[in-house]
Amino acid sequence: MEIKTVLITGASSGFGEACARWYAARGFSLILAARRRERLEKLAEELDVPVYIMQLDVRDREAVEKALDGIPAEFACVDILVNNAGLALGLAPAPEADMDDWEVMVDTNIKGLLYMTRKILPGMTARRRGHIVNMGSVAGSWPYPGGNAYGATKAFVEQFSRNLRCDVQGTGVRVTNIAPGMADTEFSLVRFKGKAEKAAATYEGVKALSAEDIAEITGWVTLQPAHVNINHLEVMPTQQAWSAFAVARE
Template identity: 65%
Template sequence: MQTVLITGASSGFGAACARAFAKLGWRLVLTARRKGVLDELERELAPLAPVHVLALDVRDRAAVEATLSSLPSEFSEVDLLVNSAGLALGLEPAHKASLDDWDTMVDTNIKGVMYCTRALLPGMVARNRGHIVNIGSVAGSWPYPGGNVYGGTKAFVQQFSRNLRADLLGTAVRVTNIEPGMAETEFSKVRFKGNEEQAQRVYTGTEPLVAQDIADIVVWVSTLPSRVNINSIEVMSVSQSWAPLAVHREK
């Protein structure tokens, strides 16, 4: 039986991944800040698979190191890390954006991925098996107005994933960066700080990706033969594509 540790498991892509791997009978280590939501998820999934939940803020380096180094023996050999914890805050242009929001995105999307990966990677290398799946974004490759620091953090995830692959040459540890486009989860609700109406306008008239779409991809890349490494996948809804290059014209 294999073990998966999923960050940001209380909602969105993380929760969908938890349900998908529970159906496969994998051991689940589920982390998020909202312990109450994790407890509900544990009650839902426990009939399908062993579940261990942890209230954890991935921005807290000391907590990540202490928590992930002291997992119960049944869950301690993590075969798959899904770095799903992440967020976007605000859509203001850079000269108006909140520095507090920028700090939160850097601390979560960059440092959280670093801390969790560094905590579990030595064990994977020692066992010569394992897989890191990072949830990036199309924003890591393609800019848009207001994407400023969020896009920068996801560009880090993209390049960090590539460099992990380079460092791990000669081992059997795999690394994949999955880069979703527009997806209807709590993402926009978080971005707009609980403004449901503003969040819903993002998806009006479209058929966006849903969390299960990404979970299906995570399961696929992680259950391929061990000789296969999917380096990266960029995935969009058919409702989304690239726009013409912007041109400012004087009136």
């Protein structure tokens, strides 16, 4: 199976940018989507493959549909969709969490991913090939204090990925949920709303995953033979693991 075009959301930073570099190094054509156009343009200049830039807020359903309808013919057959755009906002316990933060996470991590998937999937099933990689998180399977809405959006991503597989079974289309643990990108800077010191403290004393680690895994998953579907891949830094049950004693 010859795969040619990869559409990556959230390509202006972190995993998405590293995935763009990974696929470009292997000759794939790229469609790069994010809100920060100038970052995408700078990245595209560095890549030696055809790149189509889509400045896009994945929360805007109409904009997503229009942008995807407007993809030039030479990029239109998307072989791999990396649904990576996403974010966590805040780490406050639920009774104190900001409702606006919750809405942004739901709109981006869930609804944005749905808008992208629903538009791209019919072409894949018609061509009887394609791969959708959804960027989940360990937070989708494992609870932690303050993970409330963020973890729940990633649980959605995990279960949606499994349900998608059921719906495309027999079409040759593959679906994978990748669930990374702690990775040193702009994720914490966004979560802590630009507070650089707080963000940096997250990774202190830990050899966290890098964006390149996740790009390598994403690329590997999609370059498996056509009959191999990796359903769910969870990966953590070696220094990270789960915690014991918490007990609130009287």
